[in-house]
Amino acid sequence: MTIPFIDPDPILVRAWEEVRAFLNSAFISAFLSALAGAGLGVWGAQRVTERSARRKELLDALRQANALVVLAATISNQALAMKKQHIAPLSERYFQERKTAESVNATILEGGRPPTSTAFKAEMVYITALTVPIDALKNIAYSAQLMPGRALALVAMVEQSLTEMGHAIDIRSKQIESFKARSVTQEVTMQDYFGLKRRDGDTDSLYHDSMVAITEYTDDVAFFGAELADEVQAHASRVRNRLVKLAKxxxxxxxxxxxxxxxSGLMPPREKYESWLAGFRGKG
Known part of the structure; x- marks a missing residue:
């Protein structure tokens, strides 16, 4: 079958030529170029904005981390100084004398008479609780940018240790007041001071337990404060390495x-806290 040829409509041909001419005109070329340029401009501006926001985030994170390193180190060093000057000498004398007191008390409970040459000195010196920037530490840590979870857990441990330490110091102070106020025999005073069993079978261990707690929690504050300082210092180094790519x-x-x-052994060994540390090994 032969398909007849139909001449195109002259009007349509002329209209198509006018459209082609318009599309190829300088106006359309400029319009399309401007449109493409505007798109690239928006994309470029967005990239600049994102880069600036990222740079500010990292800079804030670095400054916050640096502040936390200083605060954590300050708390740890205060606990170490207190331990060296007061807690360690006091507790060493106390627990050493307690060993002798246990032997003497065993003789008493068996009905014998203690050696007349044995004498104990009750340490009635008050301990002042630490005054440290824990509130500043918490405020920065809990509002900081990009702070690792392990660091936040360490902040909580520092706060808890300080609270328990203060509570133990308060109990000891009240026990000292109690010793000074009551009138009992030297035998009962010795037994209650060292937390040993009395003839009636009762044991008052408040003073002894407070000494144990003060010794332990002083170590805890020092250790967790130092661990926090080290953790945040490492975090700050990682942040800085990312920041140098964005800022001069x-x-x-x-x-x-x-x-x-x-x-020197003043800081408690890591082995003492291995169970806690194991729970955060490899975590950020």
Whole structure:
């Protein structure tokens, strides 16, 4: 079958030529170029805005981390100083004398007479609770940018240890007041001071338990404060490494060094806290 050829409509041909001419005109070329440029401009502006926001986030995070390093180190160092000057000498004398008191008290409970040469000195010196920037530490840590979960857990441990330490110091102070106010025999005073059984079978261990708690929680404050300082210092280094790619001028990382108290044995060993540390191993 032969398909007949139909001449195109002259009007349509002329209209199509006018459209082609319009599309190829300088106006359309400029319009399309401007449209493309506007799209690239919006994309570029968005990239600049995102980069600026990221740079500010990292800079804030670094500054917050540096502040936390200083605060955590301050708390740990105060606990270490208190331990060295007061807690360690006091507790060492107390627990050493308690060993002798246990032997003497065993003789008493068996009906014998204690050696007349045995004498004990009750340490009635008050301990002042630590005054540390725990509120500032908490405020910065809980509002900080990009703070690792392990660091937040360490902040909670520092706060809890300080609270328990203060409670133990308060109990000891009240026990000292009680010792001074009551009139009992030297035998009962010795038994209650060292937390030993009396002839009636009762045991008043409040003073002894407070001494144990003060010793333990002082170590806890020192250890967790130092661990927090180290953790946040490492976090600050990671943040700074990311920030140098976005900014020309970047603050340095605040650094602390606990090698001396660790080496001297003043800082409690990590093995003592292995169960806690194991729960956060490899976590950020």
């Amino acid at each position: 001028v970047v603050p340095e990382v605040s650094t602390v060094d606990f090698s001396n108290p660790r080496g």
